[in-house]
Amino acid sequence: MALLAPPDHADDYFDLTQLAAIKGEPIHAYKQLLQEADEKLNQSFYQCTTFPAWYAPVPGLLNN
Amino acid sequence: MHNISRLVRTRAWIVEQLILELWQRHQLPDYQVTLVAVGGFGRGDLQPHSDVDLLILYHQNLPEAAVSSLIQDMWDLGLDVGHAVRTVEESVQLAANDLSVATNLMESRFMQGEHQLYNDMYDRTNDRHMWSGPDFFKAKFQEQANRHEKCGGTAYNLEPNIKEGQGGLRDIQMITWVAQRHYHVSSMHGLVDVGFLHPDEYIHLQKGMRKLWKIRYALHLLAGRKEDRLLFEHQKELAKIFGFVDDEESLGVEKFMQSHYRNAMQLEQLNMRLLQLFEEDILQSHEDKQATELTDEFLIINQYLDISHPHVFKERPAALLDVFHHYQQNPQIHGIRANTLRHISQNLYLIDDEFRSDAELKAKFLGIFKHRNLVFKQLKLMNALGVLGAYLPVFGRIVGRMQYDLFHMYTVDQHTLFVLRNIRKIFLSDKTHAHAHAVAQGIEAPYVLNLAGFFHDIAKGRGGDHAELGAVEAKTFAQSFNLPTADGELLSWLVKYHLLMSVVAQKQDISDAQVIEQFAAVVKDQQHLDHLYVLTIADISGTDPKLWNSYKDSLLHELYHRTTQQLAAEEKDLVATSKAEALGLLDAKHHEDVIDLWQHFPDRFFDYSAPEQIARISQAIAENQHQPTVCITDLHEDGFEIMLYGHDQTGLFHHVVGVFAEFQIDVANARIYSNNNGFVLDYFHCLGSCDEALLKDLKRAVEQVLLMKEYQSKNRELVVTRREKLFLEVPELSFSAGRSAAETRFEIKCTDYAGMLVNITRILLNLEIDIHAAKIGTFGHRAEDVFWLSHQNQALDQQIQERVNAAIMDLLPAN
Numbered sequence: 001m002a003l004l005a006p007p008d009h010a011d012d013y014f015d016l017t018q019l020a021a022i023k024g025e026p027i028h029a030y031k032q033l034l035q036e037a038d039e040k041l042n043q044s045f046y047q048c049t050t051f052p053a054w055y056a057p058v059p060g061l062l063n064n
Numbered sequence: 065m066h067n068i069s070r071l072v073r074t075r076a077w078i079v080e081q082l083i084l085e086l087w088q089r090h091q092l093p094d095y096q097v098t099l100v101a102v103g104g105f106g107r108g109d110l111q112p113h114s115d116v117d118l119l120i121l122y123h124q125n126l127p128e129a130a131v132s133s134l135i136q137d138m139w140d141l142g143l144d145v146g147h148a149v150r151t152v153e154e155s156v157q158l159a160a161n162d163l164s165v166a167t168n169l170m171e172s173r174f175m176q177g178e179h180q181l182y183n184d185m186y187d188r189t190n191d192r193h194m195w196s197g198p199d200f201f202k203a204k205f206q207e208q209a210n211r212h213e214k215c216g217g218t219a220y221n222l223e224p225n226i227k228e229g230q231g232g233l234r235d236i237q238m239i240t241w242v243a244q245r246h247y248h249v250s251s252m253h254g255l256v257d258v259g260f261l262h263p264d265e266y267i268h269l270q271k272g273m274r275k276l277w278k279i280r281y282a283l284h285l286l287a288g289r290k291e292d293r294l295l296f297e298h299q300k301e302l303a304k305i306f307g308f309v310d311d312e313e314s315l316g317v318e319k320f321m322q323s324h325y326r327n328a329m330q331l332e333q334l335n336m337r338l339l340q341l342f343e344e345d346i347l348q349s350h351e352d353k354q355a356t357e358l359t360d361e362f363l364i365i366n367q368y369l370d371i372s373h374p375h376v377f378k379e380r381p382a383a384l385l386d387v388f389h390h391y392q393q394n395p396q397i398h399g400i401r402a403n404t405l406r407h408i409s410q411n412l413y414l415i416d417d418e419f420r421s422d423a424e425l426k427a428k429f430l431g432i433f434k435h436r437n438l439v440f441k442q443l444k445l446m447n448a449l450g451v452l453g454a455y456l457p458v459f460g461r462i463v464g465r466m467q468y469d470l471f472h473m474y475t476v477d478q479h480t481l482f483v484l485r486n487i488r489k490i491f492l493s494d495k496t497h498a499h500a501h502a503v504a505q506g507i508e509a510p511y512v513l514n515l516a517g518f519f520h521d522i523a524k525g526r527g528g529d530h531a532e533l534g535a536v537e538a539k540t541f542a543q544s545f546n547l548p549t550a551d552g553e554l555l556s557w558l559v560k561y562h563l564l565m566s567v568v569a570q571k572q573d574i575s576d577a578q579v580i581e582q583f584a585a586v587v588k589d590q591q592h593l594d595h596l597y598v599l600t601i602a603d604i605s606g607t608d609p610k611l612w613n614s615y616k617d618s619l620l621h622e623l624y625h626r627t628t629q630q631l632a633a634e635e636k637d638l639v640a641t642s643k644a645e646a647l648g649l650l651d652a653k654h655h656e657d658v659i660d661l662w663q664h665f666p667d668r669f670f671d672y673s674a675p676e677q678i679a680r681i682s683q684a685i686a687e688n689q690h691q692p693t694v695c696i697t698d699l700h701e702d703g704f705e706i707m708l709y710g711h712d713q714t715g716l717f718h719h720v721v722g723v724f725a726e727f728q729i730d731v732a733n734a735r736i737y738s739n740n741n742g743f744v745l746d747y748f749h750c751l752g753s754c755d756e757a758l759l760k761d762l763k764r765a766v767e768q769v770l771l772m773k774e775y776q777s778k779n780r781e782l783v784v785t786r787r788e789k790l791f792l793e794v795p796e797l798s799f800s801a802g803r804s805a806a807e808t809r810f811e812i813k814c815t816d817y818a819g820m821l822v823n824i825t826r827i828l829l830n831l832e833i834d835i836h837a838a839k840i841g842t843f844g845h846r847a848e849d850v851f852w853l854s855h856q857n858q859a860l861d862q863q864i865q866e867r868v869n870a871a872i873m874d875l876l877p878a879n
Contacts, residue, residue, distance in 0.1 A: 002174055004080050004108050007073045014078040019085060027140045030082055034141060037078050038112065041071050045281055048067060049305050 098177035197246030231328030325464030341402035486602035516558035535560035575672035614700035645675035816847035
C-alpha cells in the first residue's frame, strides 16, 4: 500500500496550491489550513446525515 | 456528492498531505528512516479527533532531534498522533509476540523515506513468518470474544460502544483482517471474488459500516474528542442530527437507538456467520468430514446441521422452521453450519402470510416453547437470523427497541430473551432462586410460562398500557395457535398482570391483611400465583442483573407465602402461630423471659416477621437482659439485616439512617415497632458490604446512637451522577390513607440521589413526624420510597402534609 490518492472532490476541501504557498511559514499557518478543511468537511457531514431509508428494518426482512 | 466514506477518506488524504509537508520541512533523510501509516490512517480513513497512528522505522542511527521535532509539530497542528519509533528487527519481534501489533502492521502503508525498510518489515511480518492463517484466526477469534466481554457482552446495552462492542466497527475489520491474512485478498470485496462473501452480504457490510461511520463522525464532533461509546448525554443530540423526532408513541432518541441496535444486530450476525465460515474452511478443512443424513433435506456434518442442497428452502419454505426444530430435538447437533445460516438469511422472504397461517408450522413453532431444552437458545438464534421477527411481526416491532431510562438495561427483545433464560434457570437449578425453583417444580405446563415471558413486553413502545395491549396480543396468539382455552386464558392473564406482584411487594405494606386480600382476589388461585411468582422473578432479574437482591427475594417470597395462605383460606391466628413457631426455635431457658418480652411488642411484629427472625431478635434481647441491643440478625450475599432495640427517643430513626449513610450502606427496607414499655424495635434490611470489620464498626456506631449519644448527622449534599443529571425528573409526592386511622402513607417518586434518605428523615424529624415503617425502592435512576407516618399520634393533616411537601420539593434538585 502506498500514498493515498485524492478522493473525488478532495480539492473542494483542501487546496494543494495553498499548502505550497505557505511553505516555510510557522506551524500555525498549517493548523489554520487543517481547521478550515475540517470545517468544510463537517458542514458536508451535516448535509448527509438525514435520509429516510436510515430507519433500518428488522434484520432479515431486508429481502422482503 | 457528500457521502461519509468520501469524507473520512478525504480527511485522511488531507492529513497525509500535511504530514508529508512536515516531513520535508524537517529535512528527514530519504534513507535510513521511513514513515509508515498504520491503524485507521493506514487503511486511509480518518474520523475527526481519531488518532493518527504512525510508525517511524529506522536502520541504526535515528535522527532523534528531527523526529522529536516532527512529532511536536504534528501535535501543534492539532493532530492526535500515536507514534512508535522502531527498527525492523524490533517491529518483527513485537509483532511475533503481540497480535495487535501484527494486525496493525498488516494495515500499514508506506508514506515516505526508504522503501526497502518498509518492504523488509512488511515481508518479515507476513503469514509465512508468523501468525499463519489458522493461528491468526484462532487468536483473533479469542481477542474478539474478550473485546465483546469487556464491552458488556451484548451490543444491546444502554451505552453501546460502536467501535469495540458487538456489531461494531472492529467486527467488520476482523473479517477484513482474516481475509487478508489467510486468503491474501487486499480488501473485503476480494472475499466476494474468492466466493466467501455473497454480493448481498458485501452490500450489507458496507452499508452497516457507513452507518457506524456516520454515528462515529457525529459522536466525535459532539464530544470534541475521540469517543466511541454512545453515551446518554449524546444520544438525544445524535437523534436530532440524524432526523429522528419524538411522536406520540416514542421518543426520537428511542427510534434512533433502535435503528442503531438493528444495524449492530445485523452486523453481529454477519460477523458470526462469516467467522463460522472461516472456521469451517480454515480450521476444519483438514479434518475428515463426517456427514450423516438426518432427513432428505438435512445432514449433520461434524455435529453441525446443514442443508443437503442449496434449494431446500425454496422447494419447501417450511424447512425454515424445521432447522430449529431439528436443532432442538437432536442433542448431538452443536450448531448450524454457516452455509445453512446464509441460506436462511437469503430466503427469509419466503416467510409470508401463507407460511404464517400454516397450521402444521404453528404447531412446530409452539413445540419450541414446549420443549424441555434450548428454548432460549433457539429463540435467540431465530431472532438473530431475523426468523422470529419475520414469522411473528408483532415481535419484529420490539427488535432493538430501547427505553430511554436507566432502569431497563437492555433492548426489549434482548430483555425478553433473558427472561426466558431466567425461567429456564429457575426450573433447572435452585442455586439463585431456591424457593422459586421449588414452586416451579409444581408447574405442569411450563410452556405457558415460556410464552408469558415471550409476550410480557411485546407491546412496549406503542404508547398506552403495554401490559393491557400485550394481553390482547397474547390472546390473539393463543386463538391463532389453537392453545387450549385454559392455557390461553392463563397466558393472557399473566401478560396483563406481569407487573402486579412486583408492585404490590415493593410498594405496599404486605403485612397488611387487606393488601393480601386484594392481591389474592386478582390472583384467584394457586396455579396463577405460582406462574406469576416465577415470571416476576425472571422478569426482574432480566431487566438489570443489579436489580435483583436479597431484599426483593424476601419480599416476593413473603408475598407468595401470605397469598398462598389467603388462597387456602387458612384462618389461622397468625400471631399465635408465629409466636409458637418462634418459641419452638428458642432454647427453653429463654422461654419465660421471651414470653414476658413479647407482651410489650405490637401484634404487627409477629404478623410480619418470620418465626426464625422473631427467635433471633428475641434471643438477642433476652441475652442482653432487655437492655438496649444492636444485632446483625442475618447475612446475605449482597447485604445484611440489622435490628436495634432501645429507648424510644426522638429522631432515633433519622440518626441511625445517618450512620448507614456514613458507612455507605443502602437501606432497602425499614420497620419500626414502638412497644408499650417505652422501647422501640427498629429493623433494617440493608444492601452493601458485609465485611466483618465494617459490620463491627457499624454496630458500634449504631450502639452509640442507641445509648443516647446522639449521632451528629451532617447536612449531606445530594450527590448527582453524570447519568442521573440526564434523567432528572419532577418529583411526585403523594399522601394517602395509612394502615390505620392514625397513619398516613406517604410516597415519594423522584430521581435517586445518594444521601436522600437521611435528608428526608431530617425533614420529617424537624416537623415532629414519627416514622412507623419505610420501604426504600430504587429502580435504575428512580427512587420510589414509601413511608408510613403520624404526627402527634394522628394521621397527617392537610397543613402538615403541605409543609412536608414544600420542604422536600425544596430539597430536590429537579425542583
